[in-house]
Amino acid sequence: MxxxxxxxxxxxxxxSWPPTLLLPQGIVNQILTYGKVVRPVVGVTLAxxxxxxxxxxxxxxxxxxxxxxxxxxxxLLPSYRARSGDLVLGDIIVGIDGEPVLNYSDLFDALDRKxxxxxxxxxxxxxxxxxxxxxxxxxxxxxxxxPQVADG
Numbered sequence: 001m002x003x004x005x006x007x008x009x010x011x012x013x014x015x016s017w018p019p020t021l022l023l024p025q026g027i028v029n030q031i032l033t034y035g036k037v038v039r040p041v042v043g044v045t046l047a048x049x050x051x052x053x054x055x056x057x058x059x060x061x062x063x064x065x066x067x068x069x070x071x072x073x074x075x076l077l078p079s080y081r082a083r084s085g086d087l088v089l090g091d092i093i094v095g096i097d098g099e100p101v102l103n104y105s106d107l108f109d110a111l112d113r114k115x116x117x118x119x120x121x122x123x124x125x126x127x128x129x130x131x132x133x134x135x136x137x138x139x140x141x142x143x144x145x146x147p148q149v150a151d152g
Contacts, residue, residue, distance in 0.1 A: 040116045040142035041068020044076060049104060052092065058102040059094040059125060074140040077126065088127065094135070095123030116144035 007107040030038050044084055065071045065078045079090035093101050096110040114120060119141045125133040 038066075038116055039145045040111055040114045040118065040140065041070070041145045042076070042111075042122070042140055044078075046104065047079060047090075049149075051089075057092060057125070059092040060101060060104060060107050061092050062090040062124075065090075070140050070143050074122065074138040076122075076124065076138065076140075084097040091124035091126050091136075092133070093122060094125055097121050098123075111142075114142055116142055118142050 030036070032120075041065040044062045045064040045066075047063040049060075051084045052059060052061050062071070062076055063079050063080065065076050077090045080088050082088050093107060095101050096107070099106075099110055101110060119139050122140045124136050124137045124138065126136050128134050
C-alpha cells in the first residue's frame with residue numbers, strides 16, 4: 001500500500017515507497033534491459049571480515065579463487081593452510097579502479113557500478129616471503145554470474 005505525504009505531515013506520517021524507488025538505478029535498468037539482474041563477478045570466495053579485523057588490516061581477504069574464473073586468470077592468490085598448520089593469507093582486495101575498498105560494502109558497491117565484460121584494475125595487498133605486504137595491481141575482466149543450480 002502506498003501512502004502520500006502532505007507538507008504538514010511529512011515529519012510524522014509513515015511512508016511506503018514503491019519498490020523501484022528503493023532499488024539502485026543500475027539494478028532497475030538491468031531488469032528492464034535483460035529481464036534479470038546481471039551481476040559481474042571476479043570468481044573468488046571471500047573470508048569472514050573478522051580475520052582482517054584481528055590483524056587490523058582494512059580490505060577484503062580472498063579465501064579461495066574459482067578455477068577458470070576471471071580472478072584465476074588474473075593471478076589472484078587464495079588463502080591456504082601451510083604444512084605447519086599456519087594460515088597463509090591470500091590476496092587482500094584494497095581497491096578497484098583507484099577507489100579504496102575498506103570492507104565488503106565497498107567491494108560490492110564498486111562491483112555494482114560495473115557490468116560483465118568490463119575490465120577493472122584490482123588493487124591487492126599480497127604477502128611477501130618476509131611477512132610484509134606489497135601492493136599489486138591486476139587487470140580483471142568481469143564475467144556474468146552463472147545461475148545457481150539447486151541440488152536435489
